[in-house]
Amino acid sequence: MASVLRHSAKFTSGISSSLAACARNGTACAFPCHAFRHRNSSTSSKIRVDLDSSTGVAVMTLQGPPVNSMCMDFLTDFAISMEKLELDKNCRGLILTSAVPKVFSAGLDIMEMYGKGPEHATVFWRAVQEMWFKLYSSNMVTIAAVNGSSPAGGCLLALSSDYRIMADNPRYVIGLNEAQVGIVAPFWLKDNMVQTLGHRQTEKSLQLAQLYSAPDALKIGLVDKLVPEEKVLSTATETMAKWFSIPDHSRQITKSMMRKQTIDKFLSNRETDINNFANFVTKDSIQKSLGTYLAKLKKKKA
Numbered sequence: 001m002a003s004v005l006r007h008s009a010k011f012t013s014g015i016s017s018s019l020a021a022c023a024r025n026g027t028a029c030a031f032p033c034h035a036f037r038h039r040n041s042s043t044s045s046k047i048r049v050d051l052d053s054s055t056g057v058a059v060m061t062l063q064g065p066p067v068n069s070m071c072m073d074f075l076t077d078f079a080i081s082m083e084k085l086e087l088d089k090n091c092r093g094l095i096l097t098s099a100v101p102k103v104f105s106a107g108l109d110i111m112e113m114y115g116k117g118p119e120h121a122t123v124f125w126r127a128v129q130e131m132w133f134k135l136y137s138s139n140m141v142t143i144a145a146v147n148g149s150s151p152a153g154g155c156l157l158a159l160s161s162d163y164r165i166m167a168d169n170p171r172y173v174i175g176l177n178e179a180q181v182g183i184v185a186p187f188w189l190k191d192n193m194v195q196t197l198g199h200r201q202t203e204k205s206l207q208l209a210q211l212y213s214a215p216d217a218l219k220i221g222l223v224d225k226l227v228p229e230e231k232v233l234s235t236a237t238e239t240m241a242k243w244f245s246i247p248d249h250s251r252q253i254t255k256s257m258m259r260k261q262t263i264d265k266f267l268s269n270r271e272t273d274i275n276n277f278a279n280f281v282t283k284d285s286i287q288k289s290l291g292t293y294l295a296k297l298k299k300k301k302a
């Protein structure tokens with residue numbers, strides 16, 4: 001709870017924060033103040049949200065270096081930001097992107113799963129579920145502007161969005177590589193992938209823990225569009241306009257109809273899934289796999 005309060009994202013007036021920035025720098029404000037009239041920003045330790053009320057588009061920027069890994073603070077910030085946006089009548093669409101060079105998100109923070117007991121695993125997994133659920137069931141139009149590598153939990157963010165735009169860079173990878181880490185994608189994430197790629201492609205992707213380069217991800221339909229890196233955000237904004245041309249109520253009902261089965265299955269198996277995760281991740285053999293994987297990640301640098 002303390003952590004929730006500590007990291008509670010505070011929406012502040014864009015005008016006052018810009019003025020404050022100008023005042024801090026001791027410079028004259030370079031932008032006319034009316035440019036900020038409709039902007040609201042919130043910043044927490046891991047996530048920044050900028051909502052432009054005049055367009056109805058919020059940009060959520062992941063800003064947790066070195067790799068935007070999803071630790072408890074990240075998950076808490078994410079859930080709070082989503083709740084605020086969902087309740088904000090001025091917000092119709094959300095773009096997810098990263099401020100960390102070359103990485104969209106490295107997925108779950110492995111340190112949250114390594115060397116921890118079942119109580120921690122329970123709290124952590126509930127927060128992971130909540131992240132997926134809030135995004136997958138969002139009323140907003142959600143677009144992932146994937147401007148870097150996006151393995152595992154990073155791919156989860158993209159998969160649960162309505163549309164995925166990725167930087168056209170063959171060095172950036174995306175996919176669900178859980179099996180490589182020695183863990184298993186949960187059933188709701190597997191279902192989410194099946195809806196996107198189909199059963200056969202998902203089976204191959206998950207069993208082989210495949211990470212696809214951006215061009216390969218486009219070929220199999222894991223992302224919808226590739227654009228040069230500097231155009232990822234502007235393309236997401238243009239794409240949003242297309243989705244906004246459909247009346248919200250009919251688009252939202254359609255989305256919820258398409259996603260209902262997966263959501264219902266998730267909700268009725270949620271507690272079992274948490275228990276399975278806590279039992280699974282605390283097993284000696286799984287801890288050993290996680291330890292080996294972590295050591296490999298660290299060794300990469302040496």
Ligand SMILES: CCCCC/C=C\C/C=C\CCC/C=C/C(=O)SCCNC(=O)CCNC(=O)[C@H](O)C(C)(C)COP(=O)(O)OP(=O)(O)OC[C@H]1O[C@@H](n2cnc3c(N)ncnc32)[C@H](O)[C@@H]1OP(=O)(O)O
Binds near residue numbers: 154
């Ligand atoms: C039968 C019952 C079944 C029950 C099943 C129930 C539940 C299912 C269980 C689990 C499901 C989990 C679902 C999701 C899982 C995940 O998300 S696991 C995370 C997987 N992620 C990865 O494998 C990515 C690993 N990272 C990378 O590949 C690279 O870091 C990169 C993202 C491509 C970026 O590369 P680069 O820019 O070169 O950065 P470095 O590799 O040098 O990394 C910088 C530092 O960050 C550390 N790090 C990287 N990723 C993570 C991470 N995910 N968690 C924690 N830390 C990470 C890395 O070690 C470096 O640290 P140092 O600077 O060396 O200290």
